[in-house]
Amino acid sequence: MHPEVSFHEHRTAAYIAAELRGMTGLEVTQLTPTSVLAVRRGTRPGRTVLLRADIDALPMQEENSFEFVSQNPGSMHACGHDGHTAILLGVAQLVSETPDWDGELRMIFQHAEEQNPGGAEELVFGTSLMDGVDVVTGLHLNSQLPTGVVAVRAGAFMAAPDNIHVTVLGKGGHAAHPEEAVDPIAVGAQIVTNLQHVVSRGVSALDALVVSVTYFQAGTTTNVIPDRAELKGTVRTFDAALRERAPELIERVVRGVCEAHGARYEFTFERGYRPLINDERVAGVLRQVALDVVGEARTREAQPTMGGEDFSAYLQKAPGAYFNVGSGTPELASDYPHHHPRFTLDEAALLTGVQMMYAAARRLAHD
Ligand SMILES: [Zn+2]
Ligand SMILES: [Zn+2]
Structure with a gap:
């Protein structure tokens, strides 16, 4: 009680x-x-x-x-x-x-x-x-x-429950003129999708790995493209070698997607329990x-x-x-x-x- x-x-x-x-x-x-x-x-x-x-x-x-x-x-x-x-x-x-x-x-x-x-x-x-x-x-x-x-x-x-924190740094602007902005929401959505490829295409099906994006926060209203989007999630592994590789596997996706769309990013990988x-x-x-x-x-x-x-x-x-x-x-x-x-x-x-x-x-x- x-x-x-x-x-x-x-x-x-x-x-x-x-x-x-x-x-x-x-x-x-x-x-x-x-x-x-x-x-x-x-x-x-x-x-x-x-x-x-x-x-x-x-x-x-x-x-x-x-x-x-x-x-x-x-x-x-x-x-x-x-x-x-x-x-x-x-x-x-x-x-x-x-x-x-x-x-x-x-x-x-x-x-x-x-x-x-x-x-x-x-x-x-x-x-x-x-x-x-x-x-x-x-x-x-x-x-x-x-x-x-x-x-x-x-x-x-x-498993080892590690966490990731990603901030996508775009360029804010008027929602009617996305060509003048760098939309961090569109970029963040691509990151969420592409991270699943780390699991399904980047790691052997025999190695246990889970990547779940559990938090996506951006924007304030309908007619403003915000300048940043914040993503958080969890990464679960058993194998020590795979756990060591996980930060680079994930950051590579974040880096690649951001570069492709002209955004910058901040990335941290937070170690959880063994x-x-x-x-x-x-x-x-x-x-x-x-x-x-x-x-x-x-x-x-x-x-x-x-x-x-x-x-x-x-x-x-x-x-x-x-x-x-x-x-x-x-x-x-x-x-x-x-x-x-x-x-x-x-x-x-x-x-x-x-x-x-x-x-x-x-x-x-x-x-
Ligand atoms: Zn519990
Ligand atoms: Zn418990």
Whole structure:
């Protein structure tokens, strides 16, 4: 009911910290202003395992009418991170009730997954969180999978979500005399069309690449040709070499189209999260855990997705794997896509999430 957007999760973090402090045997600290870390130190030998949940909401208006609908206008838990938070709190409760623990368990309630550069970046590269961590795991609820299904895969799982910003600089003028102007709208439209050729003609069909122009802003009225048009979009890749080539592939189109029509341009390529590549061994352990927890009929091979996820930052410091737990139940209308204004969860998925994370934590302490 109280969603807070990326880097503003103050009330959320305070709530989580208070809940954790009410559990015995956990050390609770905050490495950044809006994240919370809980640590359970066991007395028996074992690895140091990190479990991660993200806690932030999205800047969008909820269109649901539940009694637990968002009380913060313009903020909504439309990605299910409130579910991830609830799951990890449930795991923490179970862990605190477990008489002894093998190795050390760290549970990070991470802020700001939804906004570049992401909360994981500062936790992983700017704090001691990852010091001594042997293995890491985390989950995302998935409304497009049936509730209770667990999906795991080894290798490339989620894409690098980079962004492009293009400003087409034309020459303004009277709309009745386009020959005296350089129309940035006509040029921008050509750029949008031609960028699709980068995907369909410039890159092998076997290499995954998505280029989507998602923002096109220009002009003020009907009889004025504006002097500039602004375009933004996203570029998604898995392959590191293709990701390196992408800025030049795209700028070449922008440059060529602008030159052909006498316009100039400004171009920036903004790096987003790294691609999320699951460790093979850890993914294998998670698959075994899924077979134990939900059984073979509900254990699936996850499909790679062009979505991005800053969980990839943790994987730069320790082996690990990310997995999905289905939360889609058509009868409960919990199968709207993530980031939809009517998104919601089938709360039965929370139980599967807790069981999976707790069992994974215990198993990864040794396997
Ligand atoms: Zn999201
Ligand atoms: Zn998410």
